[in-house]
Amino acid sequence: MQWETVIGLEVHVQLATRSKIFSGASTAFGAEPNTQACAVDLGLPGVLPVLNEQAVAMAVQFGLAVHADIAEVSVFDRKNYFYPDLPKGYQTSQMYHPIVGPGDVEITLEDGSSKRIRIHHAHLEEDAGKSLHEDFHGMTGIDLNRAGTPLLEIVSEPDMRNAKEAAAYLKAIHSIVTYLGISDGNMAEGSMRCDVNVSVRPKGQEAFGTRAEIKNVNSFRFVERAIAFEVERQIELIEDGGSVVQETRLFDPDRDETRSMRTKEEANDYRYFPCPDLLPVVLDQAYLDHLRGQLPxxxxxxxxxxxxxxxxxxxxxxxxxxxxxxxxxxxxxxxxxxxxxxxxxxxxxxxxxxxxxxxxxxxxxxxxxxxxxxxxxxxxxxxxxxxxxxxxxxxxxxxxxxxxxxxxxxxGLKQVTDTGAIEAMINQVIADSPAQVAQYRDSEPEKRGKMIGYFVGQVMKASRGTANPQQVNGLLKEKLDALL
Amino acid sequence: MALEESHVRRAAHLARLAVSDDQASGFVDDLSRILDMVDQLQSLDTEGVMPLAHPLDATQRLRADEVTETNQRETFQRCAPAVENGLYLVPRVVE
Structure with a gap:
């Protein structure tokens, strides 16, 4: 059977603001653990978030760059789950009214052709902290410096049909965010991270197959490799009579495979609701026009x-x-x-x-x-x-x-273009190479073109590389052919 | 809407709340009554009414992108049960 791959990407881009999305703590990379995590980032009682204007501006600039509708009103929601690197117990995100609506990006493929990939939406949210699983007497270490760093999550439509298109899309997004200067795009430091949704379906079938979400795909190369592995796994599974389970899988670049992440847990239930600590964000046309005017x-x-x-x-x-x-x-x-x-x-x-x-x-x-x-x-x-x-x-x-x-x-690299000087060098080379001249004379006319290379090389050497090669070629041919 | 005890157990688990058997049956009644009230609200015709994101009729103020916080790690970590090398320590999380 002929199979078709369907791919959609969720790209998380860390926005290059100086301070966090809801607090005045620094976002600088590489600081000592927890020295850039303030009361708001730690989720201490009684704190209130205040939205960073620059994060909003950057999200809007991205939206404008991908021809998207910018929401006049966008709303922050709470995504509730428990994890130690998320001290508030919820991530502030935008579930129902994202700041950036539908848009599109043009990707260029290796053969020079191009394709339009639709963007479903892009929303603002905060990053979580980092868990360090090295052994601390059987405990896990938590660094909350990253907590509250602004992220723009860019969600594509499932418009990509192979790994190359997915990589080209990721490159296009990378290129746009770095042009805009809204992110440094450094994938190695996690400034840009990517989750890949992959499914397969029989060619010609309209309904999508069941998809798996692959996490931790953090380089352009890994995107291609993770998809290649996952597509093969899914096809093999179906052809052997099995079926794909909707699940989250982790890409392991060392073993070049994807593995199921957690199966025991019940389906996530994030119980989104509008964040009562934040008011709706309203943007007017003048503000959008101002930002549009600043686009490079x-x-x-x-x-x-x-x-x-x-x-x-x-x-x-x-x-x-x-x-x-x-x-x-x-x-x-x-x-x-x-x-x-x-x-x-x-x-x-x-x-x-x-x-x-x-x-x-x-x-x-x-x-x-x-x-x-x-x-x-x-x-x-x-x-x-x-x-x-x-x-x-x-x-x-x-x-x-x-x-x-x-x-x-x-x-002394100035090119010698003086015909007299070049001729003198040529005469010398011809005089010094009687054997090669004889060979040239005796060979088939169509082979002489190649043989002239020897003489050109000698003349160039004599000029210490400064003779004009076109002139040397022309003059040499004249002189040698005169000897025939 | 009539809740069952399994709904209460699940909600409690998601919120990481320890609920005893006695409490659970009580919550079934309490929460069911709250949901009945929600049902009553839902019978209203809201066609053409914008969903309300916030009860205040105001919009979000934005702050300038400036670093205004200083390092207060020591103060914050004084109330943490366990710290090491500047990290907060928590029971091991296994992926």
Whole structure:
């Protein structure tokens, strides 16, 4: 039987506010345990939450970026459950009237095609603390620094049909929240976390199959792997005559499998009700317009502009626009050198390669966009050739010189374009290589093209890499063919 | 709506309340009467009436995103039954 996979994602994004969603405690990452958990976060008697304006603004900005309806009135509810890292006994969330209504995100797939994924809604809520299960004399340690950190939970419609689409969706969300600057998007530190709902159904069937929810899927790669495993598990189960149980499963990246989390517990019953400590949040049009005016150019718009106005390929435009830092770096390089294609090649090739090797982000690139742009300009105006350009790049990377011009001057890399000088070098090489010349002369005409490489190499060597390779090629061919 | 004792037991469990057998049967009566009142309210025609999220006719005030709290861990942990390395200790939670 042919099976179809149906996937929906719930993405939790930690909002990059300075203080918590309902208290004035700091949200900074990595502080000593419980030094950033105030009376409100601890749920001590008599405290009252007060909503953080910035958290509201960030949620709205996300909503606007995904073309969603922003709720004029949104309401906070209490989701009741007992767990030691939730000292109040409830999580303040938005169940019935979320701040962000239906919207959509466009994802780009590897083959360059795109697909629209609908967003069901996004709501504001507070994060819980952390349980540390290392052994404290048979007890569990609780750190409440994270309790009350604002989260935006973004719930998609079940619009994805395979693991690649799910990963592309997660990347699109990551790209939007980091462009907006509403989250650092750091998955390793838990700033962005993802639960995946997966089900399978016979191809052609309209009704959804029973879904399993996979938790703890905290990297783009894990999303693909967890889905791949889970789909196979469900299909095998059904084909063997069993049926999928609606349950929560945990992804274990070390063993590359999903495991049932808790089966003994009765179905969760969160008994949501409107939080009496918080009033309805009312947003007026002027406020929304103000926030809309502050939106930066978003990844999808940048991608389109890079493709349509700058002539980049769909692939290049997609890769470069995915991160705001990279897109802005590229644009600065482009404005310096004026050639979008070259700027894209250098940013994605030499620069990205060097950054990856040293695990640096583009924001911390040792080479500035101005330096790289200037370097490309020197290639474009024939001051240096491609080989020398790489040498200049390396020198700038290592901090040996302030500008491309300075390095070119200091290392004597200026390209030799003087025909007379190149001819002299060619004559010398031909005179020094009688055997190769004879070979060239005696070989089939169609093989000579390849053989010329030897002579080009010798001339380039003689010029210490500074001769213009196109000129060398042309002149060499003339001179060698004259000998036939 | 007539409640059964199992409903009371379940509600008590969800709220982590210890309820004795004697108390449970009493709660069945008390809670059933409260639910009867709710039933009475539900017989009203509420077509076109916005659900009320809060009895006060006011909207939420927002605060500026500023860190105003200082570290008071020592004070707060003085009333905790067990702490270690700055962590609150609780009976082991097994996932």
């Amino acid at each position: 150019e978003l990844p999808a718009d940048k991608r389109e502009r890079f493709q349509n106005e700058l002539g980049l390929s769909a692939y290049d435009a997609n890769v470069i626009s995915a991160s705001r830092d990279m897109a802005e770096f590229f644009e600065a390089v482009h404005s310096e050198c004026g050639d979008a294609k070259q700027a894209a090649n250098w940013v994605q090739g030499e620069l990205s390669g060097a950054l990856n090797r040293e695990s640096l982000s583009i924001a911390n690139s040792p080479i500035s966009a101005r330096q790289l742009g200037e370097l490309i300009s020197r290639v474009l105006d024939n001051t240096i050739n491609g080989k020398a350009a790489k040498e200049v790049f390396q020198a700038l990377w290592n901090g040996q010189g302030e500008s491309a011009d300075e390095v070119i001057e200091a290392k």
